[in-house]
Amino acid sequence: MNTLTKRVLLTTAILSVLGVMLLAIGIVTGGFSFLGSPAAEAFGSSGSFSGQLYQKEKMPLDDFSALNIDVIDMDVLVLPSEDDGCYLSYSVYGSGKADPLQYTLQNGTLSIKEDHSGESGFFVGIDYHFLAGLLTGSLRTEEAPVPVDQVILYIPAGVSLSHTTISTGDGDVILNGVTGGQLTAESSYGDLSVTDGTFSSTELTLGDGDLTLENVTSAQSVIDNTYGDVTARNSSLGTVTFQSGDGDLYCSGTTFSGDCTFNLSYGDASFQLTGSQTAELSMELTTDYGDIELSHSLATGGAVTRYEDEDVSSYRQTGTSLENVLRVHCDDGDIVLK
Numbered sequence: 142m143n144t145l146t147k148r149v150l151l152t153t154a155i156l157s158v159l160g161v162m163l164l165a166i167g168i169v170t171g172g173f174s175f176l177g178s179p180a181a182e183a184f185g186s187s188g189s190f191s192g193q194l195y196q197k198e199k200m201p202l203d204d205f206s207a208l209n210i211d212v213i214d215m216d217v218l219v220l221p222s223e224d225d226g227c228y229l230s231y232s233v234y235g236s237g238k239a240d241p242l243q244y245t246l247q248n249g250t251l252s253i254k255e256d257h258s259g260e261s262g263f264f265v266g267i268d269y270h271f272l273a274g275l276l277t278g279s280l281r282t283e284e285a286p287v288p289v290d291q292v293i294l295y296i297p298a299g300v301s302l303s304h305t306t307i308s309t310g311d312g313d314v315i316l317n318g319v320t321g322g323q324l325t326a327e328s329s330y331g332d333l334s335v336t337d338g339t340f341s342s343t344e345l346t347l348g349d350g351d352l353t354l355e356n357v358t359s360a361q362s363v364i365d366n367t368y369g370d371v372t373a374r375n376s377s378l379g380t381v382t383f384q385s386g387d388g389d390l391y392c393s394g395t396t397f398s399g400d401c402t403f404n405l406s407y408g409d410a411s412f413q414l415t416g417s418q419t420a421e422l423s424m425e426l427t428t429d430y431g432d433i434e435l436s437h438s439l440a441t442g443g444a445v446t447r448y449e450d451e452d453v454s455s456y457r458q459t460g461t462s463l464e465n466v467l468r469v470h471c472d473d474g475d476i477v478l479k
Contacts, residue, residue, distance in 0.1 A: 195233050195240045199295070202227040205251040207303045208294070212242075212255040213310040215290045216331075221318040222295035229253075231292040242292065253292060313350075324359075332369075351388075354378075361399075370408075389474075397422065402468040410469050411477040423460040426478070428471040429453055436479045 204227060210217055215233060222228055233255070235241035244253045290312065296302075302321035307314055311330040317337060324340045326333055329348040335357050342361040345352060349368045357376040364371065367386040373395045380399035383390070390403060390410040396418055403410060409431070414422070419436070426433055433454045454476075469476055 193235055194289070195231070195235055195242065197229060197231050199228040199230050202229055202251065203246055204300075205246055205302075206249040207251070208305045208307075209250060209252045210254075210292070210294075210307045210309075212253070212292065212308070212312065214312060215242075215255055215292050215309065216312040216314070217307055217309060218291070218293045218315045219305075219307075219317065219319050220293060220295055220315075221298045225297045226295075227251075227297065228295040229293070230295075232289050233292075234289060251294075253294070397467055398465050400466050400468070403470070405469075405471045405474055407473050408471070409474045409477070410471055411479075412467075412469075413479050421460050421462040421465055422458075423463060423466045424456065424458040424478075425466065425468045426456040426476050427454070427469075428474060428476055430473045431471050431475040434475065434477045 208219075215231075229244065231242050233242050242253065242255055244251065246252075296319070298318055300320070302319065304323040305316075305319055305321060305325070306323075307316075307326045309328045309331055312328070313331045314326055314328055314333045316324075316326070316333075316335045319335070320339045322341045324335070324338070324343045324345075326335075326344075327346040328350055330350060331347075332350040332352070333345060333347055334353045334355075335343075335345075336353075336355045337357075339358045340360070342363075343357075343359040344363045345365070347366045347369055350366075351369045352364065352366055352371045354371075354373040354376050357373070357378075359376075359378055361380045362378050362382070364381070364383045366384070366388060368388060370388045371383075371385065371390045373392045375394040377396045377398070378401065379397070381397065381401035381403065383401075383403040385403075385405045385408055387407045388405075389408045390405060392411070393413045394415065395412075396415060430452050431454065433456050435456065456476075
């Protein structure tokens with residue numbers, strides 16, 4: 142055995158002994174219980190635990206008339222409260238001394254902001270719970286996981302807000318029962334769901350995520366979705382400006398009024414119109430690469446112009462209500478109206 146091999150084996154043996162000693166020390170000092178706790182989910186840049194879990198559970202708030210939420214990496218839920226009160230719940234990790242989620246109420250506006258500027262170093266959340274089962278032979282199945290990086294705002298049903306503004310970097314947004322004037326929501330990465338809401342205008346912008354509207358009424362809507370599908374169910378949308386980069390559009394039981402323009406770069410557009418809308422709406426449908434599929438009543442109706450060649454398809458209809466126009470254009474995708 143040469144000298145180099147001896148040195149490698151000796152070094153390996155020493156490191157193995159040190160590893161066993163460190164493991165024993167970890168077990169004696171409660172390492173297994175740490176692995177099985179939520180605290181093991183966060184580590185700082187130095188490799189030792191430096192994160193702190195900040196939580197509030199249904200903290201009462203004074204009434205407010207406007208809402209502004211600006212978070213970086215959190216899910217946002219605005220839900221109806223069970224009584225006439227407003228409440229705030231959240232759970233977020235931070236590596237600094239101050240709570241990263243700040244909220245203020247001034248001049249009737251509730252502002253909620255996630256701020257990690259006071260934290261030092263790189264911070265990342267890691268789930269080590271699997272090691273508890275691997276090393277102890279038991280799984281933590283009896284406890285529900287702690288919801289982390291989530292803010293929930295509870296508002297009494299029927300309360301109308303003058304404006305609602307929500308901005309997220311990476312997280313889902315769920316709005317249920319929010320009603321009022323202007324709704325502005327922007328999400329870089331995450332899904333956006335709006336249910337049972339009435340607004341004078343909406344402006345919704347998604348970078349990468351799906352948008353769902355259900356039982357939503359908006360007199361004016363601007364929707365811009367770069368990557369993701371858009372679904373509207375049982376809603377009423379007026380004066381729509383819609384832009385989609387890559388994703389499908391599906392509208393079911395939704396009525397349209399005013400000038401409603403939908404532009405899709407890559408994706409299909411499907412509309413299931415009500416009986417009255419089929420006759421009322423004037424329509425301009427075009428697709429550069431794709432087909433246009435129409436219901437029997439539309440395909441055989443009067444005041445219709447239809448054109449097709451190998452790639453380009455178009456359809457135009459003059460409806461009974463000239464001020465309500467549905468314009469749909471797909472660069473690469475099919476259009477279906479039923």
